[in-house]
Amino acid sequence: MRVLVVGGGVLGTMHAWQAVQRGHEVLQIEREQQARGASVRNFGLVWVGGRAPGEELATAQRARELWEEIGRQVDGIGFRANGSLTALRTPLELAVASEVVARDDAAERGLKLLTPAEVRAVNPALRGEMLGGLLCERDAAVEPRVAQPALRQHLVASGRYSWLPGREVRALLPHGVRDDHGDVHEADLVLLCTGAVLGGLVREIVGEVPVRRVRLQMMQTDPLDSRLTTSIADGDSFRYYPAYRGAALDALNAEQPQSAVAVEHKMQLLMVQRLDGSLTIGDTHEYDEPFTFDVDSAPYGHLVTVAESLLGRALPPIRRRWAGVYAQHTDPAMVVHRAAIADNAWLITGPGGRGMTCSPAIAECTFVEAGL
Known part of the structure; x- marks a missing residue:
């Protein structure tokens, strides 16, 4: 045909x-x-760990297999099975991760709860203070x-x-x-x-x-002089991915409010190191149209603060900032x-x-x- x-x-x-x-x-x-x-x-993430049980997780798992197959054929896409690590900085975030790894599908998702020492062994570039980390071995990345x-x-x-x-x-x-x-x-x-x-x-x-449209803001730094062995998320990402829903997340939402900037811009932190060493960092979520044409500064300040607290050091200079719009089904299922x-x-x-x-x-x- x-x-x-x-x-x-x-x-x-x-x-x-x-x-x-x-x-x-x-x-x-x-x-x-x-x-x-x-x-x-986007981040170029092949993100399995946070997907909703059922069709969404099955689709992500199959896609992860296909990305790996394609990566073997097309080296230029930059596929790497680097996994992801969600930094746990508060007892409430640790409780969410503990609840998730106790579920029956944790092994299928490749989820493991790490101690602070294990976090630094897996990803030595993370030098900030934390109570542990949620490792997802199934996550991967490509170069978007x-x-x-x-x-x-x-x-x-x-x-x-x-x-x-x-x-x-x-x-x-x-x-x-x-x-x-x-x-x-x-x-x-x-x-x-x-x-x-x-x-x-x-x-x-x-x-x-x-289908509705969603606007986001992101940024990219100059190369970092050390290697991030995994993609990185912060505890706010628990609020945005359906796999983490449960009593512990309810307690997190009730007892650990986000900062005013994070609430206003509906933020989480995701951070991926590109093959040239630079860091892609984001993001925000804007749902109500008409979207602003401005790229707001406040979210970038928040992202820099969180990223530097995880790395335990200053970020390299910001090379570029951008906004984007994607299409999302109005039924989250x-x-x-x-x-x-x-x-x-x-x-x-x-x-x-x-x-x-x-x-x-x-x-x-x-x-x-x-x-x-």
Whole structure:
């Protein structure tokens, strides 16, 4: 079959990958010259530990397997099975971690509770004071700014893949699409992976979809002169991932309020060291549109304070700051919005903050559902 993928982000690129792996011919169209949305503005985390039991965890686990397989084939994506470590700095945070590791699925998630000495043995760069750490051995990372180009380069070598940037699809046809240059591209199957772009063609064909947009702020430092052997989270991350829900988290929320800045910007700390040694640090969550066009300074001050307290030292200079917007299903139990919108077309969007983690498995499921 000839498959046409609309969207050059990680979700679209993973659908192109699946199509080529299954022997189909693929044309991938992107309205920008390169993907510019959430796919290149994230942490590059393959995050398993915090996923909700059931479909979300199963999807993340399968995606983790697929990322590792892809990493063996495409060295340029920077896949590494580095795991993650959530720093526990208060008794209430320690209680949440203790409750989580006592559950039946802790081993499946690769979760282990570490003492302070064990934290420093696993990740010597963490020199700050803490009561312990929650290690997730299943978590991993890739390089978000280079992963898509590396994947596309590998796909081109197959001889069954073409990349067409700078084209916006304007019409869905019975046997393909028409772009904003007036060119018609024939296809047996069209997959719309448009990310947070839900107007235009999507609205014309489908109308409103059960997806909202979320804005975030992040930053990146100059290289750190030591190695972070794992990705890092702080105890506030417990508040944002469904795996940690329970009585201990209820007590944390009731008795350990976040700072005013963290509450206002709905913050947690995640920190990933890039292959060049720099640190990607975030993030915030803004849900109510219209989003501000400003990049606020206060969240960055909060992130610097927390990161430095975990590292026990000053951060390198901040190299860049940015904002991004991603699409998230309005039903938190749904991993993604996937729907057949015509005899020859599907819309796949709204994985939320799970996009980088789950996209390989989401794409695999699309082809299974489509019978391909």
